[in-house]
Amino acid sequence: MNAAKENERIEIMTASLYSAVISDTLDDLGYRNQVMRETLRPLEANDKILVGRAKTILAADCYHVQDNPYELEIKAIDSIKLGEVVVGSTNQSVRNGFWGELLSTASKMRGARGAVVDGLIRDTRKIIELGFPVYCTGFKPVDSKGRGIVVDYDVPVEAGGVIVYPGDMIFADRDGVVVIPNGLVDEVIAKALNKVNGENNTRRELLEGRTLGEVYAKYGVL
Amino acid sequence: MNAAKENERIEIMTASLYSAVISDTLDDLGYRNQVMRETLRPLEANDKILVGRAKTILAADCYHVQDNPYELEIKAIDSIKLGEVVVGSTNQSVRNGFWGELLSTASKMRGARGAVVDGLIRDTRKIIELGFPVYCTGFKPVDSKGRGIVVDYDVPVEAGGVIVYPGDMIFADRDGVVVIPNGLVDEVIAKALNKVNGENNTRRELLEGRTLGEVYAKYGVL
Amino acid sequence: MNAAKENERIEIMTASLYSAVISDTLDDLGYRNQVMRETLRPLEANDKILVGRAKTILAADCYHVQDNPYELEIKAIDSIKLGEVVVGSTNQSVRNGFWGELLSTASKMRGARGAVVDGLIRDTRKIIELGFPVYCTGFKPVDSKGRGIVVDYDVPVEAGGVIVYPGDMIFADRDGVVVIPNGLVDEVIAKALNKVNGENNTRRELLEGRTLGEVYAKYGVL
């Protein structure tokens, strides 16, 4: 992957796009199930946008401490590449905190931009202090040892009801988490930028006092 | 409706009342199911109170783009009157964001005080910037086109488990959302103001160190 | 109970421990179900730690106003002792706000450090102003009269899926709520302090750039 081109993508998306306009663009292209469930929420209630390439990890519940329980988890974390976003699939387990401060620290040092976990996390205060953005479904200060185990990584996973392939572009803001299939990224960026203009016109005319009916008749945007 | 009288109602409620004392007053009058489910939460975690008359909108899930999909939605928004609170009923759909920034902007320009949506919304950052209070059950950056459609408005709807009639008074604060039936508004305000006094006495004596048993024996308030 | 010793415990736990390391320590001792469900959340999204001895109260749903409906509730509150944390079990009822401002005020005046309610609460703004930490599953401004009743106190209860005995040590922070059985408190504190050191080493070496594999091989902590 061309690093300069990728940086440009990230910059444009961070500066000018938001999850709603990206979702609308994917809808127009016929990709109508690319937004994760509303249960995935940012760790902090602010506007920090998380963008990057999916590094997928698949976990499963277990009920005893297996041999080398962390083997695959460590391999997964240590193989993270610059600009990736960890996407953790736990099959919506609420038995333990799948993610925590030490994994965040190790991931950040390898170059990860953040993590999206369809499951619970722990060490929330320290993760916030670390400045590592995480989206998750909740919090539980319980270790995964004997409760959950990484069974695969760099494979397709489901997170928040969306199938995520390694290398897909993740875009998350306070409205939610969108998954842009790898092959569509540039097309989505270009079309989404156009949509932003249409919405700006609609907003401006509404603020000038025109009715929704008048403005919709003119721009066809709602 | 007498505008000056209505303004006075809003001012008194905003300055002196809160959802708990209104709920207790409705209980005393025999109206025991006037508080929405706890899943309805304010967009912002602050104390901004939302009060106004219900403008009801009923939506339903759909699975294809219908002809004129926005026809009723536009009519509903453009018929909002000063001082109203949009009450959106989606039958608790989580498939899309029923409400967003452009609808908020159009509603505010017509005079709406805010919105209560038993469903998801999107464009949360811009709605906060707009200063338009919204209560909802969560967030999803997904368009309603081909997923949900307005099927009626200015009719009775259910939101958060409460039947809301057009013109009912909505009172929402960080504890939750209460619906005061239109014909009871003045009686509820008067009785609730009395209750506030009783609670103040109880609180004061508790803070002076008396036991709950002593203070309850004296004021009968808990 | 020796008050000085107890104060020392509280100070050490507040200053140096957190829910995750306490949960891990309990795991090591074979107590693997001591953390409440992730639905128990702090009233305020901050880092204020709540530590103290469980004062248990058991409530049940009812459907009419019984004679002396508050009798046991008042006795429970007025018998709170210095340093206790109210643990309210409502069988996860969402019909009313089990806890509110007046109970918080009365409890605080008796010496309670805070409350953990497996149920809904009300009067959230005033409880925050009072500075009384509460963990709960949500908010509803609805009175318990004719909806819920205290049926027992100072007995074992279940809260957030954990059996809590009177006198157990409650430790709650933004990750969640842990219950330390009374007889294990000093052992847990000592072992948890040791664990904190191990995690500090791991974190430091990760921040120096070593891989997770290298650091785990050295310290065995994840």
Added chain:
Amino acid sequence: MNAAKENERIEIMTASLYSAVISDTLDDLGYRNQVMRETLRPLEANDKILVGRAKTILAADCYHVQDNPYELEIKAIDSIKLGEVVVGSTNQSVRNGFWGELLSTASKMRGARGAVVDGLIRDTRKIIELGFPVYCTGFKPVDSKGRGIVVDYDVPVEAGGVIVYPGDMIFADRDGVVVIPNGLVDEVIAKALNKVNGENNTRRELLEGRTLGEVYAKYGVL
């Protein structure tokens, strides 16, 4: 209560009515929340109709064995009168089987016609052999001792989402469980018998081949 008149009611309802026509009649009278949740199902998948007067029992979850745990339960059962239907409210607990064979036997010997339990039951094979009709939400072979306790009886309870008062008429068939408020029983029976005729006409003409539109235009029944 006049026993002969009551027997006549039971006979007419059993012979000629069914839950759907009773629900429709209650709807027409403005009582629109008299049917229990669909989770209440008959123990046996047959057509045996259960009709009788509600004998209400209210239970609550508990977590230790209390003194005299069966005191109220025994009083409740031993005070059953001829023709009653036990209505057990457990606040939808799934922790134990609230009802079983011995309670069924004791109830039947006092004159009970059956039981409607918003909760789980056990001893299902023996209850079927006893010929005692029970509606419930499922089965669990777990004792109530230390898990649930009767806290009141002969009081209003909620079962399946419906408030049931002692003496209300319960009508249950394989479609579900309807609660007829005591004061409406004779009016409901009379009006429901009329409705049965209208439906018979509609059915007959449909079977003769007329369209639904034609038949609805003629009888106004659907």
Added chain:
Amino acid sequence: MNAAKENERIEIMTASLYSAVISDTLDDLGYRNQVMRETLRPLEANDKILVGRAKTILAADCYHVQDNPYELEIKAIDSIKLGEVVVGSTNQSVRNGFWGELLSTASKMRGARGAVVDGLIRDTRKIIELGFPVYCTGFKPVDSKGRGIVVDYDVPVEAGGVIVYPGDMIFADRDGVVVIPNGLVDEVIAKALNKVNGENNTRRELLEGRTLGEVYAKYGVL
């Protein structure tokens, strides 16, 4: 549609196929979300297979009696064609019985083979007597008037989590309900018949005592 060819399809499917082998065949063709949720169950616990073309009806919850509430419902039923299976989408409402005896009778007289309702039904005894197969999520003897309304028909709907287009082939047996997209029907039938043979070989050899490992190595079927 060629009636003789269609009859042949129905006969082959009824005689030789079952939902599992059809689902496997659709999987192989890349259609992996064609089976409805496990909550859709046959009204009677027998082996009667329901096969036919989807006649879709979309309903929505409402909270007042609208003008001409049955207009679209009557049009939908009276336009049923020979060999169709009604597919009712209620957005999983549990507020009323969407389907009942009179609709079953009218549908059967128009030529419907049965109904699949993602929602509740009523009049179950009479529907069984009528011999009209219905799959649904449960039972409730409550009328739709003022609770639910047909908002469209002959449009794509979602039922049991599957998008169903008018004309798709529905195949339902006691394992569940499968939806075969219209354009794939003949291909699916042909390939599924082949699969049946492979499974027969596997079963026969297992019954002769070979291990699963041996038989799987030979036939590759599990």
Added chain:
Amino acid sequence: MNAAKENERIEIMTASLYSAVISDTLDDLGYRNQVMRETLRPLEANDKILVGRAKTILAADCYHVQDNPYELEIKAIDSIKLGEVVVGSTNQSVRNGFWGELLSTASKMRGARGAVVDGLIRDTRKIIELGFPVYCTGFKPVDSKGRGIVVDYDVPVEAGGVIVYPGDMIFADRDGVVVIPNGLVDEVIAKALNKVNGENNTRRELLEGRTLGEVYAKYGVL
């Protein structure tokens, strides 16, 4: 294990015991969480009792077809020993049918007495014809390939909320599924047989007309 002794255990349990009395006996011994969730139901609504030693299998959800997807599943099935009951843990997945006819056939040929699956199954008609008792949470005719995978066997698993160790005794009847820890089996059988006598006395006296109060005072059984 002594085969004759084991056969005697199975015969006594099948002839004289039932899940409720076994659960009560385990309660008395302090094992109060040995009964699976009420969602585990027999495939057939009859009284066939399933008893035998747990052969545990642990599955996890996945989202792509892995290499050798059936490797562990085949090893697990082919290592079944005479008298075992397969206990399948799927973490309550509803994505596919974990169990089916071919696995039932292979298991039965190895000597399995039946299966308890905390998940969905398929091929229900053929499994019934095979006479292989299965308890499960529902049905779905969807293959596990690319949806679920066996990750371990002969290890502790959770099924229906109970931790099951290999070799534990499973007892299932129409009331539910009980797990007797291996080391307690003979003690439980002996004590449960005693309990059966106490219940028989209670039942007999109730049927002779004594009140529940009288009989409970005499036998202390409810």
